[in-house]
Each structure stands twice: as C-alpha cells, then as structure tokens.
Amino acid sequence: MTSLSRNPKDLLAGVLYLAFGLAGVWIARDYSMGTSSRMGAGYFPTVLGGMLILFGLLSVIRSFLVPGEAVGTVAWKGLALVVGATALFGVLLEPAGLVVSLLVLILLSASASRMFRFEWRAAVALVALVAFCVFVFVRGLGVPMPLFGSWFGG
Amino acid sequence: MELLGNLAFGLATAMQPSNLMFCFTGALIGTLVGVLPGLGPMTTVALLLPFTFGLTPEAALIMLAGIFYGAQYGGSTTAILVNMPGETSSVVTCLDGYQLARKGRAGPALAMAAIASFFAGTVATLVIALLSGPMAALALKFTAAEYFSLLIVGLIAAVVLAHGSAVKAVAMIVIGVLLGLVGIDVNSGVPRMTFGLPELADGIGFVPVVMGLFGLAEIASNLEKPQDRTLLTQKITGLMPTGRDLRQGFPAMLRGTVLGSLLGVLPGGGAALPPFAAYALEKRVARDPSRFGKGAIEGVAGPEAANNAGAQTSFIPMLTLGIPSNPLMALMIGALMIQGIQPGPQIMTEQPALFWGVVASMWTGNLMLLVINLPLIGLWVSMLKIPYRMLFPAIILFCCIGAYSVNNSVFDIWVMLGSALIGYFFIKVGVEPAPLVLGFVLGPMLEENFRRAMMIADGDLAVFVTRPISAALLAVAVALLVALVSPSLRRKREVAFAE
Structure with a gap:
C-alpha cells in the first residue's frame, strides 16, 4: 500500500x-x-x-x-522484545512477584541488543539491579509490589 | 522591597537543610541520569518522578526542579564531550562545544557552559520573582473566557515554535486533547471513552503516557541505530577558561540570558527555541562569523545561558497561571496534582512557602550545579562509557516500576505500552510527539473553561471577543497564525531549525 x-x-x-x-x-x-x-x-x-x-x-x-521520504526499516526483533519484556512484566508482576518479573524483563530486553551475550559483568549488573529495585522501591519508597507473588505463596 | 522580603523568605525555605539536601540530590541524580546516552530532561524527570511521591510538596518540587537543571546540564556535557545532544535544547552546544573538545579544550568549554548556566540561572530567578507577582494578580482577574483564550494562545504558540510541519503539530495537539478527555465528564458525570474500564474513570494516567511516548518508544527506535559512539579519549586537562575566553564569552552570556529569559516565558516556547535563537544571534553579532562551528567559545556561552534562562522562566506561566508552557512543565503540573495541589494563581497567596521556596531553590540549585559539576567531570566521563546495551534494560525497568508506582496498578503498565507503540509509530512517520503531551494536559482545562464561559454567556460565542483581555489574547493567537502562514517568516523558521 x-x-x-x-x-x-x-x-x-x-x-x-x-x-x-x-x-x-x-x-x-x-x-x-x-x-x-x-x-x-x-x-x-x-x-x-x-x-x-x-x-x-x-x-x-x-x-x-507531494513526494517525501520513505519509512525506514523496522527492527522487528528489537521492537518485539522491548514490547514483550514490558508486557510480560505487567502479566507476571502480581502472580510471580517483583524478583521473577524483573529477571524476565531484564534478560528478555537485554537480548534485543545485537551485542547480547552472557558474561560475568552483565550477571553482576543484573543482580545489582534487582537488589537496587527491591531495596529502593519496595523497602525505601514503599511501593506495594509483592517480592514473591501468589505463585510462590507470597 | 517586597521583592527582597519574598526572596529572603524563599531562601529561608530553600536553605532548610532537608530542602537543600533534596535540591542537591535532585541536581546530582539529574546530571547522573542526564549524562546517560539517550535520556533527555523529559525522560529523566519522568523516570525520577516516583522518587518524590513520599515527599512534602515543597521538597518534591524543589527536587524535581533540581533534576530538571541537572539533566539539562548533563545534556550539555554529553554534547561537548561526545557530540551527542541529550535532547534538542543541547543540539546547538554540540556545534562549537565538540569542536572545542576536539582541540583539547573540553575543560574550558564545560566550565564556560557551567558559568553561563549559573549566571543565567541567577538572573532568571530574579526575573521570576519580579514578574510572578503582577502575573498572578492579572490571573486573578481571569474568568473562564480569558483562560480559554490564553490556552488557545499557548497551543498555537506551541505549533508556531515547534520544529517540523505545523499541520502535524496541530494534529498531535488535537489527538492529545482528545486523549485528555477520557474519563468521567465533570459536568454531566458521564464516563467518556472509557470502554467501561473503571481504571479509566479518572482519565488516562499522565506519567505512563509520557514514559511510553518518550522512554520506551525511544529505546525501540535507538535499538535500530548502530550502537557505537566515539568517545573522546583525550584526558581533560585544565578547567579554567583563559582571560580571552571570558572576554569573548561574557557578552555572549549576557545576550543569551536576556534572549532566553524572554523566550522562556512565551507559552509553548519549549526547550529548543532559546539556544537556537541565541546561537543565531551570536553568529550575527560576531566580528568574524566564520569562527563559529570551529570552536568559538561564544557558541557555547550564549546558547547555554539562553537554555538555562529559558528553562527557568518557563516556570512563570506554570507557577502563576497553572498553565504549562512546554511538556516538561506539564510534567511538573502533573507532579503538583499528584501532591494534591491545584496549580494556579492562588498558589502564590495560599502556599507562599511552596512558591517562594521553589523560586529560591532555583538559585541554590544552579549554585550546586556549578559546585558539583566541575569537580565531578571525571565521573560524568566514566558514565558516558556505559554501553547502551547495558543501559536500556535498566531504563525499561525504571519505566515499568515508575508507571506502576503512580497508582500502584498494573493497568498503567498497559497504558505505557500502548503509548510506546503509538510513540514508536510517530518516530517512524516523522511526527514529533511533544505537542501531544501539551494537548493532553491542557485538554481538560480547555474544555472546562470553554464550557463554563459558554454557560455564563448563555451560549454566545461573542464573549471571547467582548471581554478585553480575552480579545487581546485571541488577537495574539491570530497574529501568530498569520505569522505562521506568511511566507517570509516561514522561510526564516525553516532556516532557524535547519541550522
């Protein structure tokens, strides 16, 4: 079209x-x-x-x-992974809890990058990020997100 | 003298240790996040908004203002060091700032930017203190008709000053206003366009929309671009500008401050206009315009001063009229409303501590930027080295938690995701989403004031032209529209944005 x-x-x-x-x-x-x-x-x-x-x-x-520019190519993989990661976070947050949904979100979205590979530095960053969110948002700011959701009896 | 008394009162509030700490934290975190690639002030403020929910209104606004200046200064830092503007307002700083950095003069360029910002910030604080009294007094005379006309002026000014196609900007505003109407109609109690969802009864959440449009959509679009950056490898030595730099930079700083202060008050002025205009002015008054683009210190000092002055005076319409002059101020209004404060002229009289405290904190905030930024340049450079692939999962995560935490509801994550898809579509078809945000915030005010004015005037449209203030405002709106379609200005506007 x-x-x-x-x-x-x-x-x-x-x-x-x-x-x-x-x-x-x-x-x-x-x-x-x-x-x-x-x-x-x-x-x-x-x-x-x-x-x-x-x-x-x-x-x-x-x-x-009036002639104009063509629409640039769409990187479907990146878009799908970013959207998918966010959607899964929304689905998982209440039943599975913050920790699990954060891990899913980070790993899935990180794989959208062409440079994605597993390395120890990234693993440390992953753990640090999850810990930061738990302590700052849930403990510090009191956002009522379950750390472990109903699936884990939380 | 009343002015000095008010400022002293404000300073007393802003200097309270806790407020000083929030101001400091805001400026520091704002710079820290603003330095990160791909995060402009808008996204930075939206991302950090949830951190202020638990604070008092004064502290929250002081911290947000600090975040805003910090993010803006962070944008200038990346512009100078890696030729990567965080957002449109620092595009101009790239032109000469990066050239200075390539010549090994990154230090003086950064210092000049900081000094110019501080100077402009100091002057703009005084301008705010001077102007807001008369503005608020005028605003108290406003009825619904005047408010409606003023909103129209603001929206039209936003179109005129937006870059890109004016038709696209108008369409975006209309979409924004339409989305702003979702929720229960205050006059009839009918839930409108809610699809029967109780979550939409209070309207679509502002924060999730902004995070989707600016945060997530940007990420999806950035992932398509090649992910390498050329980082300056030279070590930054010598921060102090030379005597010659100061002599050349100081007049530019003065001109930039005046220009920025004036343009910032304009409704819809936005962040892009003051620095662009200041750069054009410097180029025009320079004895040797060919130096520009090759590392002229005026090309950093003028736009940086204009940028900061404009950023600050854009608080005037927000604080005195309750009308945001750009999307970022819309975010500030959103923050005030979350705090349970209805923005408008009454803030000044009913909440003097909040009003004058915030005004004075602008000055302390700028002072802190000067104090923390220069010694910490090494830290900013190392922040710049964080690769985007490590960064964007964290940004997505903050978007998700941020959207959730406004109402503690998963529904807002879906709103954010929907906005992200629409925002990505906008980027792809070359439409700027900023006017949508402005329309979204002003939409309900626009409708409410229009309906109220019509009710009082018994359905007679003439009310908008028979009341003098309203008529004058509408005349301004018409003049802006005429200017927009007049060919000579159109050409100038294209040239200004093309530079």
Whole structure:
C-alpha cells in the first residue's frame, strides 16, 4: 500500500489521524451534544474527532501529490522484545512477584541488543539491579509490589 | 522591597537543610541520569518522578526542579564531550562545544557552559520573582473566557515554535486533547471513552503516557541505530577558561540570558527555541562569523545561558497561571496534582512557602550545579562509557516500576505500552510527539473553561471577543497564525531549525 503513495510517512500519519478521529466521533455518538450554552459530554469529542478526520484526509491526499521520504526499516526483533519484556512484566508482576518479573524483563530486553551475550559483568549488573529495585522501591519508597507473588505463596 | 522580603523568605525555605539536601540530590541524580546516552530532561524527570511521591510538596518540587537543571546540564556535557545532544535544547552546544573538545579544550568549554548556566540561572530567578507577582494578580482577574483564550494562545504558540510541519503539530495537539478527555465528564458525570474500564474513570494516567511516548518508544527506535559512539579519549586537562575566553564569552552570556529569559516565558516556547535563537544571534553579532562551528567559545556561552534562562522562566506561566508552557512543565503540573495541589494563581497567596521556596531553590540549585559539576567531570566521563546495551534494560525497568508506582496498578503498565507503540509509530512517520503531551494536559482545562464561559454567556460565542483581555489574547493567537502562514517568516523558521 505504501508503494502507491509518494510520501509513505504522511500517508501513515494521515491514517493514524483518521483512526483517532473516527474513533472519537464513533464513541461520542452515544453522548449528548447539549446546546451551546449547556454543552453535553459529546460536544468536544465530536468536534475534535471531526478535526482529526479532516487532518487525516488532507494528509492522505497530500501524500499522493507531494513526494517525501520513505519509512525506514523496522527492527522487528528489537521492537518485539522491548514490547514483550514490558508486557510480560505487567502479566507476571502480581502472580510471580517483583524478583521473577524483573529477571524476565531484564534478560528478555537485554537480548534485543545485537551485542547480547552472557558474561560475568552483565550477571553482576543484573543482580545489582534487582537488589537496587527491591531495596529502593519496595523497602525505601514503599511501593506495594509483592517480592514473591501468589505463585510462590507470597 | 517586597521583592527582597519574598526572596529572603524563599531562601529561608530553600536553605532548610532537608530542602537543600533534596535540591542537591535532585541536581546530582539529574546530571547522573542526564549524562546517560539517550535520556533527555523529559525522560529523566519522568523516570525520577516516583522518587518524590513520599515527599512534602515543597521538597518534591524543589527536587524535581533540581533534576530538571541537572539533566539539562548533563545534556550539555554529553554534547561537548561526545557530540551527542541529550535532547534538542543541547543540539546547538554540540556545534562549537565538540569542536572545542576536539582541540583539547573540553575543560574550558564545560566550565564556560557551567558559568553561563549559573549566571543565567541567577538572573532568571530574579526575573521570576519580579514578574510572578503582577502575573498572578492579572490571573486573578481571569474568568473562564480569558483562560480559554490564553490556552488557545499557548497551543498555537506551541505549533508556531515547534520544529517540523505545523499541520502535524496541530494534529498531535488535537489527538492529545482528545486523549485528555477520557474519563468521567465533570459536568454531566458521564464516563467518556472509557470502554467501561473503571481504571479509566479518572482519565488516562499522565506519567505512563509520557514514559511510553518518550522512554520506551525511544529505546525501540535507538535499538535500530548502530550502537557505537566515539568517545573522546583525550584526558581533560585544565578547567579554567583563559582571560580571552571570558572576554569573548561574557557578552555572549549576557545576550543569551536576556534572549532566553524572554523566550522562556512565551507559552509553548519549549526547550529548543532559546539556544537556537541565541546561537543565531551570536553568529550575527560576531566580528568574524566564520569562527563559529570551529570552536568559538561564544557558541557555547550564549546558547547555554539562553537554555538555562529559558528553562527557568518557563516556570512563570506554570507557577502563576497553572498553565504549562512546554511538556516538561506539564510534567511538573502533573507532579503538583499528584501532591494534591491545584496549580494556579492562588498558589502564590495560599502556599507562599511552596512558591517562594521553589523560586529560591532555583538559585541554590544552579549554585550546586556549578559546585558539583566541575569537580565531578571525571565521573560524568566514566558514565558516558556505559554501553547502551547495558543501559536500556535498566531504563525499561525504571519505566515499568515508575508507571506502576503512580497508582500502584498494573493497568498503567498497559497504558505505557500502548503509548510506546503509538510513540514508536510517530518516530517512524516523522511526527514529533511533544505537542501531544501539551494537548493532553491542557485538554481538560480547555474544555472546562470553554464550557463554563459558554454557560455564563448563555451560549454566545461573542464573549471571547467582548471581554478585553480575552480579545487581546485571541488577537495574539491570530497574529501568530498569520505569522505562521506568511511566507517570509516561514522561510526564516525553516532556516532557524535547519541550522
């Protein structure tokens, strides 16, 4: 699809504006518009959504007329590992606890680097980082995160 | 005399041992994190925000301000030593700072940057103390109509001064405002765009959005770039600038301070404009402009002074009107709200210790930067040697814990992850996400004031032009828009950002 357009970056940006705009208008259709002296909950989202749809259309049309840069290649592996590591942290934090989810997060995200290899310095850094988080955030600042979650009877 | 009394009162608050310690810790940690590659002031402040939750409002704001200056100074250090700006505000420092470092004069360049920052910080503190009284008094006369017009001026100024396409910046602001509306509508009690999720009733969390957009998305994008940096191997010898450096640097410092103080107050001024403008000015007034880009000390002193002065005077609209002039100030407002303080003109009268304490702490903070930075340059250099592959897992981890700790809820981690994906998409299609953050914070204020003004005026739009202050503000907004589309200014703007 992007090869059709002369400015793929603008095309994609336009599609994103359209998506937000349409979502805004679509969701706001259930809210009351009210009158101009007593505006309802739907007034602002509808107006803003309409503006975004307009911007989106402009951007998409422009992308077929004015040439621009291509979108750079996406490093899917790095992106997937960063997103995956964060998501797993969210999933594991409460059932498995902070220590396990931190280990998973650090190891998984570190493997996103092309230079990743296991070495003793990295292992020391890993242990130090986990210890730092436990002492500073949980003990020091009192963030109520379980160190070991329900899976370990914590 | 009232000014001196207020400043003395503020200094008494800022000089309390505990506040002094928070100021020191903030400046130190801020520099430490700001020196790390790929972490600008915005990300640094967002990452370190959870550390201030347990503090009193004064201490929290003093520490955050310290972190902010520290991070900014850290950015200048990396700009001079490795030609790597932490963020847009120190791009200009790279131009001549790195050239000085290559000539073996990194020491004087760093010292000049620190002295210029301190000088500008001192002047800007006085400017804040002078201006905030009248500003707050004016703000107390504001009704909903004036607030709405002021917000419009701020948002339009943000578009005019943003770099890159103006249409993209407007679209980003609108998306931000739309996202800011999520949650229960205060007027009708209807939950809007919450998808039935109780976690969204109070709106989308600000901190997770910022961490996703600026922290995680940056990492995903940085991983695509080659990960080697050319570090200066020369040993840094001799910190003291020569007499000639001082003679050349001092006038530049003065000009930079004045320019930065003025530009910083502008709503939407952001971090990028003052140093760019100062560099352009120095180049114009220099007797021999060809020295620039080859290691001219004025090219460090002017922009650094402008940068710091602008960073500080941008606190004026935040503290007196409750309106953030750039995304970083939006983060500060977020911090105030977490502390249970509603930002606005009443802070000055209702919480004088907080207000004047923070103002005075800006000066003590700058003094500390001067004192801690120069002796610790060796430490910053060794921080620079930490490879990115060791660093980014730690940044992801701080993002996750930071997002979680605001409300102690896993839901915010998902919000952060969603924002990260959108942010990565923005980077890929070449859209700057900063205006989105501004729209996100100002959105609810914008809607609230618009609805209230319309209610009072019985639905008559004319209220915005019949009230004099509001009309004047809207005139400014229109003038800015005209300037934006006028071809001559457009060209100038492109030139300014291209340099």
